[in-house]
Ligand SMILES: Nc1ncnc2c1ncn2[C@@H]1O[C@H](COP(=O)(O)OP(=O)(O)O)[C@@H](O)[C@H]1O
């Protein structure tokens with residue numbers, strides 16, 4: 196048997212494959228961006244054939260770069276952008292529509308109608324989520340209502356629904372398996388996170404036939420075998436998790452009270468709450484962190500829609516930087532006397548506000564304001580938003596108050612020293628950056644590798660987590676208090692629902 200693990204990370208803007216050595220170091224990487232489709236304002240779609248071809252290509256690239264053959268791989272782990280909806284024909288495997296992406300807001304009216312009809316409590320109680328277009332359910336309902344003949348096919352079981360992991364597994368196994376894992380199921384708004392069943396009451400409200408839904412497995416399980424004609428050898432798929440949950444695992448946040456925050460396109464903070472499915476009073480999400488050997492660990496999640504994407508806006512929109520890294524250098528040179536705030540509500544605000552209609556705003560501009568202060572305000576906004584999430588977590592759950600550990604960070608933006616220092620300053624808490632920033636792929640590689648029996652147990656894996664740098668708070672208390680108050684004021688002036 197081979198001794199390498201292949202992790203497939205199918206993200207929102209690119210697909211990555213990483214071959215891991217037995218000692219958990221990286222042997223080879225493949226990465227490919229794919230086209231984003233914006234057919235109407237607020238709509239975001241992905242071409243599933245594009246995703247499929249890209250994933251197969253990056254797997255081959257990663258194996259080539261690692262200088263190994265498919266037969267050297269012991270197992271595959273799959274992690275994916277969550278909530279995005281795929282539907283395909285059961286016989287041919289052909290998609291019946293482009294995938295509707297998590298960022299897509301087309302079902303905002305549907306969500307409002309469901310709210311008006313008094314269904315929000317029912318959905319939240321059962322799924323831990325809020326009635327928001329972000330999640331899969333209303334996107335599935337939209338497809339059934341809008342693709343000609345689809346509802347009939349769904350009712351007679353000739354089309355299938357899945358999140359991206361399900362779609363990839365269906366293709367990799369040549370249509371043998373229609374499965375997903377508990378973390379992905381938890382993001383669909385159709386799955387009861389307490390009973391671990393697709394919920395018939397919710398399906399009835401949404402008029403979604405149960406026949407289209409995948410079987411839900413633990414994160415470590417036998418998800419089927421990827422066929423030799425695709426990757427070059429028959430390889431078992433042994434691990435699956437949504438990308439933010441995979442990062443929680445990759446950061447070894449296995450103890451209740453541990454929290455990680457991933458700074459990619461958006462930012463997603465997950466707090467391990469152990470066996471408690473904590474109900475938030477502050478509009479955080481209750482979600483499944485992982486399910487191993489039938490035992491569920493829950494998390495509170497805060498989702499921020501714009502993190503690294505705001506830095507992309509500095510680069511591509513305002514064109515005040517050439518590359519993302521330059522944002523920190525500019526911020527470091529900003530005039531400390533200027534109090535400029537950016538509220539990056541470019542696509543509304545996520546947790547804890549969930550204000551879909553809010554739009555971005557900048558406050559405190561003077562004739563002296565330059566690209567430096569704007570850059571600083573952009574990076575600080577991500578830190579302030581994280582502070583809001585962690586405050587909400589502390590209010591929601593007593594276990595978060597005496598969290599034993601510090602915030603563990605990862606994702607592209609965590610490479611910015613300036614931002615991580617400012618984050619620590621504004622949180623007034625240490626921020627730990629690990630050696631391996633590819634925590635998402637690492638998390639799912641651990642699921643697959645330990646299931647294959649060649650990677651350490653959970654405890655052993657947790658011990659391998661290594662810190663690259665700890666950022667400690669240096670800001671004076673008075674400065675922090677003043678700045679946090681300024682941010683609060685800026686947000687309150689931006690919200691449409693107060
Ligand atoms: N040095 C940096 N400073 C600030 N932002 C950065 C830096 N490097 C990368 N980023 C941001 O991080 C994001 C990419 O991170 P990544 O984890 O690859 O995201 P995703 O998985 O969502 O595509 C980009 O939006 C980019 O603007």
Ligand SMILES: O=P(O)(O)OC[C@H](O)CO
Pocket residue numbers: 205206207208275276277278297437438439459460461
């Ligand atoms: O693909 P990413 O890294 O932007 O993550 C997307 C999240 O899973 C959306 O919930």
